[in-house]
Amino acid sequence: MKISKKHTPDKERIYVDHRFSLMDKDQVTHKSLKMISILIFIMLMCTAVSMLFFRIRMFESNIVMIYLLGILLFSYLAEGYIYSLAATVCAVILYNFFFTEPYYNLKVNNPDYIITFFVMFIVGFITSMLTIKVKKERQQVEDREQYISSLYIIGKKLLDVKNEEDLVRISAQEISQRFDADVMIQLYNDSGEIIDRYITGEDSFDGEIDRSACFEVYQSGSPCGRGTVLFGEAKAYYQPIMNMRGVLGVIGIALSGTGNILPTQVAFIELIITQIVVILERQKLNENQKKVQLEMQKERLRADMLRSISHDFRTPLAGIMGLASTAKDNYDKISDEVRKNFLQSIYDDADWLNELVENILQTTRFEDGRVKLNLEEEAAEEIITAAITHVNKHAGNHIVYANIPDEIILIKVDAILIRQVIVNLLNNAINYSPSGSEIVVSLYREGNKAIFEVRDNGPGILQDELVHVFEPYHHNRTNKEIYRKGMGLGLSLCKSIIEAHSGKISVSNYEPHGTIVRFYIFTE
Amino acid sequence: MEPLILVVDDEKSIRSFLQISIEMQGYKCIDASDGSTALMLATSRNPDILVLDLGLPDFDGIEVIKKLRMISQMPIIIISARGHEREKIEALDAGADDYLTKPFSVPELLARIRVILRHKMLENTTVEQESQIFRIRDLLIDIEKHRVWLADQEIKLTPNEYKVLVLLAKNQGKVLTHRYIAENIYGGMLTNDTQSLRVCMGNLRRKLGEDPSKPQYIITEIGVGYRLVDE
Numbered sequence: 199m200k201i202s203k204k205h206t207p208d209k210e211r212i213y214v215d216h217r218f219s220l221m222d223k224d225q226v227t228h229k230s231l232k233m234i235s236i237l238i239f240i241m242l243m244c245t246a247v248s249m250l251f252f253r254i255r256m257f258e259s260n261i262v263m264i265y266l267l268g269i270l271l272f273s274y275l276a277e278g279y280i281y282s283l284a285a286t287v288c289a290v291i292l293y294n295f296f297f298t299e300p301y302y303n304l305k306v307n308n309p310d311y312i313i314t315f316f317v318m319f320i321v322g323f324i325t326s327m328l329t330i331k332v333k334k335e336r337q338q339v340e341d342r343e344q345y346i347s348s349l350y351i352i353g354k355k356l357l358d359v360k361n362e363e364d365l366v367r368i369s370a371q372e373i374s375q376r377f378d379a380d381v382m383i384q385l386y387n388d389s390g391e392i393i394d395r396y397i398t399g400e401d402s403f404d405g406e407i408d409r410s411a412c413f414e415v416y417q418s419g420s421p422c423g424r425g426t427v428l429f430g431e432a433k434a435y436y437q438p439i440m441n442m443r444g445v446l447g448v449i450g451i452a453l454s455g456t457g458n459i460l461p462t463q464v465a466f467i468e469l470i471i472t473q474i475v476v477i478l479e480r481q482k483l484n485e486n487q488k489k490v491q492l493e494m495q496k497e498r499l500r501a502d503m504l505r506s507i508s509h510d511f512r513t514p515l516a517g518i519m520g521l522a523s524t525a526k527d528n529y530d531k532i533s534d535e536v537r538k539n540f541l542q543s544i545y546d547d548a549d550w551l552n553e554l555v556e557n558i559l560q561t562t563r564f565e566d567g568r569v570k571l572n573l574e575e576e577a578a579e580e581i582i583t584a585a586i587t588h589v590n591k592h593a594g595n596h597i598v599y600a601n602i603p604d605e606i607i608l609i610k611v612d613a614i615l616i617r618q619v620i621v622n623l624l625n626n627a628i629n630y631s632p633s634g635s636e637i638v639v640s641l642y643r644e645g646n647k648a649i650f651e652v653r654d655n656g657p658g659i660l661q662d663e664l665v666h667v668f669e670p671y672h673h674n675r676t677n678k679e680i681y682r683k684g685m686g687l688g689l690s691l692c693k694s695i696i697e698a699h700s701g702k703i704s705v706s707n708y709e710p711h712g713t714i715v716r717f718y719i720f721t722e
Numbered sequence: 723m724e725p726l727i728l729v730v731d732d733e734k735s736i737r738s739f740l741q742i743s744i745e746m747q748g749y750k751c752i753d754a755s756d757g758s759t760a761l762m763l764a765t766s767r768n769p770d771i772l773v774l775d776l777g778l779p780d781f782d783g784i785e786v787i788k789k790l791r792m793i794s795q796m797p798i799i800i801i802s803a804r805g806h807e808r809e810k811i812e813a814l815d816a817g818a819d820d821y822l823t824k825p826f827s828v829p830e831l832l833a834r835i836r837v838i839l840r841h842k843m844l845e846n847t848t849v850e851q852e853s854q855i856f857r858i859r860d861l862l863i864d865i866e867k868h869r870v871w872l873a874d875q876e877i878k879l880t881p882n883e884y885k886v887l888v889l890l891a892k893n894q895g896k897v898l899t900h901r902y903i904a905e906n907i908y909g910g911m912l913t914n915d916t917q918s919l920r921v922c923m924g925n926l927r928r929k930l931g932e933d934p935s936k937p938q939y940i941i942t943e944i945g946v947g948y949r950l951v952d953e
Binding site: 548552572574575576577579580581582583584586587590591598599600602604606608613614617639 | 807808825827916917920921923924925927928933934935936937941942943944945
């Protein structure tokens with residue numbers, strides 16, 4: 199990595215304030231001119247004061263002191279060894295010129311003065327150097343403190359990030375603010391696609407060269423761009439975000455002005471990159487952990503589901519097989535009436551299997567996340583009517599009513615899925631209430647909610663069962679006899695469907711007896 | 723001559739019980755197990771009704787409908803799996819006349835076949851003069867006078883409600899897709915405005931005094947469209 203080093207005055211500073219970081223040649227000459235004029239001014243002042251002392255015949259040593267004071271003062275202001283050397287030489291010459299015999303001449307009569315000059319030079323130079331050093335050290339301490347505190351602030355902000363998007367945004371903003379530059383940060387996924395990208399200020403990163411530079415960084419894992427050998431003509435400097443496994447992202451920095459990025463700035467960025475990498479790893483670890491947990495949960499659900507499905511299937515299948523084989527083996531021995539009953543039972547069992555398969559199908563689609571809601575503006579009453587018509591075929595002696603308001607309530611839903619919910623609720627009501635029971639489906643509006651209710655006057659559900667009914671593969675054990683008609687998936691599917699529509703479903707007991715399932719969907 | 727019905731399904735057991743049920747009704751039945759045989763039979767034997775399963779092994783059932791519609795107006799009843807509502811609508815829009823969802827009940831299919839055959843017969847006998855009065859149960863529609871009676875009580879309908887009712891009556895027993903109805907009522911401008919159609923149907927149902935748990939006149943085919951009951 200080659201970085202230009204023409205800013206020698208700032209080289210030693212660890213943290214580089216952006217105001218100085220961009221100093222170019224013009225500014226350097228401007229500074230030296232200013233320093234020379236200050237030098238002249240201070241020397242003039244010293245000479246003037248010395249003249250006064252000389253006139254009132256003070257000790258000569260006081261004049262030396264005045265000049266030493268001037269050197270110190272100037273060194274403090276100029277903070278450069280060349281400057282203090284110049285000031286010391288100046289002071290010695292002036293002292294020689296004005297205040298040693300012969301006056302107004304550089305000649306020296308008394309050889310003692312040579313010693314005085316020499317000591318004056320040494321003292322002046324050493325003290326000025328010490329002054330500069332003290333000042334610089336103080337500056338360094340201040341810079342370091344600022345540097346550490348800004349790192350601390352960035353670190354603290356980065357700790358709070360919730361996702362990669364935030365991480366990229368906050369890091370880019372912080373670097374941009376501290377360097378007075380446009381910053382771009384982008385992250386890649388494992389297959390090299392950009393997953394997050396954030397740019398502060400102008401997009402200086404879209405040029406052909408810049409894109410190539412950025413790509414090069416991603417490929418090689420070493421910095422390039424402005425101020426480096428590779429793609430030196432790019433608008434920005436690019437640095438990779440790397441961990442042990444490879445490049446995770448790229449930071450691009452386009453400094454305003456014409457200067458190149460400084461090694462100290464690079465060091466600063468590297469520290470931030472370390473933090474970014476740590477956070478990315480943490481994020482990834484978290485995600486993996488969540489994934490594993492979810493996978494485990496899914497696995498458990500799948501096992502439960504298989505168990506429940508095989509149970510639910512076996513019951514009607516046993517019926518169908520038994521009835522069919524009995525009818526076949528005893529065809530001549532059984533009456534037409536019995537045969538007809540057998541066939542009807544076979545049909546009913548098959549119908550039930552069909553309903554079961556429908557629920558399983560919808561449930562697996564929901565679990566895979568494959569379900570895409572086919573949302574349409576629908577009249578809620580039409581869905582209710584469709585559901586009732588559907589179950590009426592096998593409602594037996596149950597009486598199903600609908601209570602529809604005068605107002606036509608429109609909801610944006612997947613009508614097929616909502617019908618499935620009502621069908622499941624109705625089937626449950628039919629299965630869990632004795633023949634001849636009344637089942638009422640009601641619809642009404644409450645604010646911006648369309649509320650659906652399915653109520654039966656069967657035996658109801660035991661209090662401690664109520665909380666579990668929406669769990670998948672839960673069978674109602676209130677009545678052992680109708681346990682075989684379990685709707686293992688029915689209610690949990692209803693819950694998934696209603697929640698996918700941002701609604702809620704709840705179940706409670708209806709007084710004096712019966713069950714009431716209520717769900718709502720927002721009308722707007 | 724007894725009507726001829728072509729059954730197309732790749733499942734042998736379905737073909738066989740359909741054939742038996744159809745022949746028991748006194749119709750003749752031929753069958754095919756794939757799309758190309760179906761097209762061949764449809765053109766060579768010219769059946770009165772085609773009962774078509776959309777899931778065929780060789781090509782898409784919708785393709786069969788489109789190809790057939792280029793050469794013939796033969797009534798088509800499609801059979802599709804539940805949950806494939808898009809497919810149903812597509813098939814109806816492509817020109818199918820009716821649909822049933824698998825697994826369907828045979829009496830239901832036979833009823834649909836009867837409806838289509840009756841319509842066909844009516845068309846043949848009264849070609850020039852379209853029927854001006856519809857009577858379904860207690861509902862009476864006088865198209866010439868633009869008036870509707872329910873159990874001898876005249877009911878007032880808005881122009882759109884009336885148009886929908888007449889449209890359904892003219893296609894009695896046949897399912898009409900939302901899009902088809904909207905195109906015919908609003909003239910194609912508002913085909914995506916499902917809201918107004920829903921409201922219009924809701925009001926119409928209320929005026930016809932429909933029991934939401936047991937509709938007497940208008941059957942809602944959820945996700946697909948509406949149909950007027952046929953007897």
